[in-house]
Amino acid sequence: ASYEKRRVTSYDPDFILRFSIHGLSRGFFEPIEFARLGLLAIAFVSIASTDEGIRKMGYDALGNFKQSLE
Known part of the structure; x- marks a missing residue:
């Protein structure tokens, strides 16, 4: 059986x-x-995320998203 190679992005x-x-x-x-x-x-x-910096940026992005809805 041949397996299709998948490109991981x-x-x-x-x-x-x-x-x-x-x-x-x-x-x-x-x-x-x-x-x-x-x-x-x-x-x-x-x-x-286990990375604190990534978590903080995620919350910042969500906060900005919330502001854009207002």
Whole structure:
């Protein structure tokens, strides 16, 4: 049997979260676009990280998302 090789795609959570925080704070993203791009999901997942810095940025991103809804 032949197995299909799958390309594993990874991301740098530090970069993605900083990008998310900046983009939301500057109004570059509408809330629906932020969610559609998967950035809201990454923010939620990051608050369960074992890395304290990643957790803090996740909470910052979620806080900025909440502000963008108001």
